[in-house]
Amino acid sequence: MAVIQVPRPPKEAMNPDRPVSTLLRAQLLHFHAVEKNLPTRLRTKTYVHAIKTEREAADYIRQVTEAVFKAHAGSAAPKSRRRTRKPPAQDTPGDQGGAAAGTDSSSTP
C-alpha cells in the first residue's frame, strides 16, 4: 500500500490581508442580506461594503454565522408566559354578559 507524501504550503502562503475576491464579495453580500433578516439585537454594526480584506471578511462572516445560530436557538427557547390585560366589560346587543376571557400569550423574542 503506497504512502504518498503531501507537502504543506510555506508559511508565506498565508495572507489574511489579501483583497477579497469576487467570490468573497458575493458571499459578503449574501451574508448581508441574511443579516438584515436577523433580530436587531443580533445584527453586526459592520458596513459590509467597506470590507476590503479576507481577514475582515472572515470576521464578518463569522459574526453573522454565529448570529444565525443564536437567532434560531433564541426562537427555540421556551417562551415566558405573560397574561394579557382583560378588556373592559361592555354591554353590546346580543351579549349574554360577562367579559371576554383573557388569554395567556407568549412573549415575543
Place this chain on the structure above:
Amino acid sequence: MPVGLDHLKHIVVLMMENRSFDHMLGALKARDPRIDGLTGNETNPDTQGEPAKVQPLAEFQSQLDPDPDHHFPAVDLQIFNDDNSNPRLASMQGFVKSYFNQQRDVRHSHKIMYYFPPEKLPVLTTLATEFAVFNRWFASIPGPTVCNRAFAHYGTSFGQVSMDIFYIKEPYKSVYERLIGANPPHTAKIYYYDQSSSTIEIVNLLQHQPQLFATYDQFLDDCKKGILPDYSFVEPNYTDHTTGSGEELASDQHPDHNVQAGEVFTASVYNAIKQNDDLWQSTALLIAYDEHGGIYDHVVPPACMPDGFVASPNDTLTGREFRFDRLGVRVPAVLVSPWIPKGTVVDGRVFEHASIPNTATKFFLGDYAPRSPREANSETFLDLLSLNVMRTDCPDFNIG
C-alpha cells in the same frame, strides 16, 4: 447488484474551486492516453495573433493574479472567442483574449494556458489514477461559483447565471431536505470549514435550517466515531484567517489561494474516511470542482437538457438569452472508493453537478418526482463501484 454497492451507506462530496480539468489533470494524458488531457500542442491566439501554447508551468500561488474572470460573459468569450456565426462555433479559443482583458499584458495573458505537472499535485493525481477519473465532468453552466454550486444542491440554479442572490422555487427542494423529509428519513449534512469560512449556501439553507450544518472539525470527529450522515457535502476554507487555534489557510484552491493547501485538505478528507475501516468500505467520496475559474480547457462543453429556466440578455450581459441548454467548461472530478477498479477512466458519458443530487436521491430514495429536468436526465455515478472484492491496495496520504 455488485457487492460494493451493497456495502454502500454514505456518499461524501467535496467541492473545490475554480480550476479546469486540463489545468489540474491534463498532464496525465502522457501517462495514460485514455485520459482526455493535453498533447502539449494545444494553443490559444493571443491579442497579437501569436499562438500561446499550453505549458506545464502552473504555480501554486501568485501566478493567476488577477483572478481570471469566470463570469458568464467572460466564459462566453472563452468558449466562442467572439464568434457570431449562426449557429455559433464553440472553439475554446478565447481564454488568452479573455485574460488579456483584465490586465492588458500580453505575456501575462499566456499564463491562463499553464497546467500542473502531475508531481506537483500528488493528492489529486494519485486519486485520479488510483480510482475513477471523469473525462467528461462539466460545470453545470458556463458561469461562476454560486450558480454552479446550486446545481449540486438543488439540481438547478433557478435561472441564475451570476453571483447574485437567488431563491429556491417550489417544487424543487435541496437534496438535504429531500433526504431528511423522506419516510423513513435519511441523514444529511453540509460541513463547512469553520464559522469564519462558513457556507456559500447562506441565503437558502443556513439562514433557515442551520441544523443542516456543522464544521469540518465535526466531520473529522464524525468519521472517527463512524456516525457520518448518509449524505455529506464538504466545503473547503474560503479565506485566510486566524482563529483561537491559530492561522487557517484557505484551502479551496480559488486563485490566488495556495493550491498545495487544497491538496492538504483533500488528503485530510480522504484520510478521515479511510482511517475508519467500516466507513472506508461503505463510503463513496466524490471530489469535484465547481467551475473552471476562467482557466483553459480544450474540450467543448456539450449541449444538455434545459432545466426549464431562461436567463435574459440583461442577466447574461452578452446580448443573448441563455436557456441552460449548454454545460460549462470541464472540471476535474474523481470518485473514490475501494470498490472501484484501479485506474478507471470514465469516458463516453457526460456528467455535471446535477448528477450529484440525482445520484444521492436515486440511491437513498429511489423514485422522486419533483426535480428539475436537468437533474432528472443527468447521469449518476455509483455504478462505478463495480468490484465484488474490496481492494486492499489503496494509498495513504502522509501530510507533511
